[in-house]
Amino acid sequence: xxxxxxxxxxxxxxxxxxxxxxxxxxxxxxxxxxxxxxxxxxxxxxxxxxxxxxxxxxxxxxxxxxxxxxxxxxxxxxxxxxxxxxxxxxxxxxxxxxxxxxxxxxxxxxxxxxxxxxxxxxxxxxxxxxxxxxxxxxxxxxxxxxxxxxxxxxxxxxxxxxxxxxxxxxxxxxxxxxxxxxxxxxxxxxxxxxxxxxxxxxxxxxxxxxxxxxxxxxxxxxxxxxxxxxxxxxxxxxxxxxxxxxxxxxxxxxxxxxxxxxxxxxxxxxxxxxxxxxxxxxxxxxxxxxxxxxxxxxxxxxxxxxxxxxxxxxxxxxxxxxxxxxxxxxxxxxxxxxxxxxxxxxxxxxxxxxxxxxxxxxxxxxxxxxxxxxxxxxxxxxxxxxxxxxxxxxxxxxxxxxxxxxxxxxxxxxxxxxxxxxxxxxxxx
Numbered sequence: 261x262x263x264x265x266x267x268x269x270x271x272x273x274x275x276x277x278x279x280x281x282x283x284x285x286x287x288x289x290x291x292x293x294x295x296x297x298x299x300x301x302x303x304x305x306x307x308x309x310x311x312x313x314x315x316x317x318x319x320x321x322x323x324x325x326x327x328x329x330x331x332x333x334x335x336x337x338x339x340x341x342x343x344x345x346x347x348x349x350x351x352x353x354x355x356x357x358x359x360x361x362x363x364x365x366x367x368x369x370x371x372x373x374x375x376x377x378x379x380x381x382x383x384x385x386x387x388x389x390x391x392x393x394x395x396x397x398x399x400x401x402x403x404x405x406x407x408x409x410x411x412x413x414x415x416x417x418x419x420x421x422x423x424x425x426x427x428x429x430x431x432x433x434x435x436x437x438x439x440x441x442x443x444x445x446x447x448x449x450x451x452x453x454x455x456x457x458x459x460x461x462x463x464x465x466x467x468x469x470x471x472x473x474x475x476x477x478x479x480x481x482x483x484x485x486x487x488x489x490x491x492x493x494x495x496x497x498x499x500x501x502x503x504x505x506x507x508x509x510x511x512x513x514x515x516x517x518x519x520x521x522x523x524x525x526x527x528x529x530x531x532x533x534x535x536x537x538x539x540x541x542x543x544x545x546x547x548x549x550x551x552x553x554x555x556x557x558x559x560x561x562x563x564x565x566x567x568x569x570x571x572x573x574x575x576x577x578x579x580x581x582x583x584x585x586x587x588x589x590x591x592x593x594x595x596x597x598x599x600x601x602x603x604x605x606x607x608x609x610x611x612x613x614x615x616x617x618x619x620x621x622x623x624x625x626x627x628x629x630x631x632x633x634x635x636x637x638x639x640x641x642x643x644x645x646x647x648x649x650x651x652x653x654x655x656x657x658x659x660x661x662x663x664x665x666x667x668x669x670x671x672x673x674x675x676x677x678x679x680x681x682x683x684x685x686x687x688x689x
Contacts, residue, residue, distance in 0.1 A: 307331050308340060308379070311689040313408035313666055314366035318357045321667045322369045322408065330413050332379075339388055339414045339421070340379035341396075346407055346663065346684040347372035347435030348673050349470070350593070354600035355401050368406025369666075370684070372397050374424060374434035378411065388416075395433035396421035397441070397630045401600060408663065410689035418633050420641050425649045432655040435470075435681030436648060441640045442628040443474035444647070446585065447483065448639075449626065450560060455583045456483050461555040463490045463529070463577075466564030467514075468497030468679045470656075471587065475562060476501070477653040480508050487555055490532070492517050492525060492565070500679050504656065513538050513551055526573040533557055533577065558582060566592040574619055582621040589625055595674045656680030663687070 310328040315321065334340055352370055359367055374395040380388050397420040398407045414421055420441075424433045450456050462485065466472045472493075479485045490513045491501070498514035505512075515528050515538070532538050538551045557579035561570060566588030570577055578584060630640070647653055658680035661669040666684065673682050 308411050311410040313369050315356060315369060317359050317361050325366055330411060334379050334381055336381040336383040338381045339377055340411055341375040341394060341414055342378045342411050343373050343375040343407055343409060343686045345374045345431050345434035346370045348669060348682040349438055350595050351600055353595045353674055354598045358599045367404045370406045370408040371399055372434060372438040373407040374430045393424040394421055395424050395437060397438050399631045418631060420630050420632055422645050427651055431657060431683050435657060435683055436655045437644060439470040440474045440644050441630050443471055443478055444644055445628055445640055446626050447478055455560045458486055460485055460560055461487055461558050462560045463558040464562045465492045467491035468493040468500060469564050470681055472564050473656055474653055481652050488513050494518055497679055513553060524569050526569045530573060530576045578621045580620040584621055585624045585626050587626050593676060595676055657683055660685060
């Protein structure tokens with residue numbers, strides 16, 4: 261029987277056969293619309309992501325931050341260095357102590373580093389290339405910048421940077437330039453004034469600080485000072501120097517500051533000068549040894565610790581026409597409280613101006629600024645690199661920490677008992 265269309269189906273109506281039954285073949289439904297995932301085209305990365313250690317105030321230790329980015333391409337006259345190791349210095353703590361509140365935003369930490377160049381500006385391709393292992397000082401203490409970052413942007417015209425010599429490992433490289441540069445520049449001042457000669461009688465207060473260690477080596481191995489050096493340090497520091505530098509051990513006399521009566525270091529110094537000998541105690545053997553000393557009063561005092569004891573008794577300790585140079589000033593160093601300043605307190609300035617009127621020696625507060633804009637690049641950077649390449653000095657490392665343990669590293673540095681550099685190892689990011 262012929263089927264007929266009862267009516268054009270609309271809405272809920274359907275096709276029926278003439279007998280009212282449903283058609284035997286079901287209606288074919290339309291194909292559903294399918295959704296397919298299409299890969300997004302790769303977008304060019306326009307920056308280098310950076311992991312950083314930042315602090316907000318002295319009351320809170322540095323913590324990791326991920327907000328820093330280095331835009332690409334970089335400036336034609338700049339470099340990007342992927343940081344591998346960071347050399348910590350007491351000045352890092354002093355700079356941090358200067359931030360008393362959280363109103364300054366994120367502040368960078370650390371000034372000295374070693375790493376590998378990953379980006380070279382178009383103007384620098386003749387001197388530098390990607391993959392160069394480098395070391396440097398990043399000195400921007402008043403701008404909130406630091407090197408505790410996975411990558412840093414360097415301006416070679418401002419920031420001291422050099423290729424790592426083959427005789428240094430990367431950790432040693434990260435802990436050499438700042439302190440060696442300071443020691444070199446300080447001794448250059450003394451040399452220019454005629455205080456580094458064959459007859460110089462030199463006293464070092466704080467001989468086993470990193471600065472002191474470099475100073476002793478430069479005096480003996482670079483300036484070839486023949487006289488005995490008198491070094492104020494702990495008994496442990498004295499033993500470290502004897503074991504590390506056995507060839508000059510007989511040219512060093514040590515005074516243990518811990519044994520000074522009531523902490524006054526002037527008493528054993530006066531006793532040394534008046535008696536003409538030094539009694540040294542060896543705790544490992546419980547033995548005493550007397551070392552002769554006939555050099556008299558000191559022509560040069562190099563102070564890395566601070567304090568007023570030596571100046572207060574200067575008539576009995578410092579020779580007429582002598583020179584007293586300090587990196588600290590009158591107050592003894594306290595890395596937990598000291599604040600970095602690029603200027604002197606009024607009392608220090610007064611001593612610099614009127615020292616010769618009050619005493620018979622010259623007094624100087626030494627400041628060190630490694631920024632190449634404020635110095636002649638060849639005056640210290642190349643000189644220090646030559647000293648390192650020639651192995652004139654050794655770079656001593658005291659302790660190493662992964663940078664996630666920055667709190668432990670800072671706490672150890674703040675004790676003031678580090679005998680050599682404290683190094684942070686930076687992860688690749």
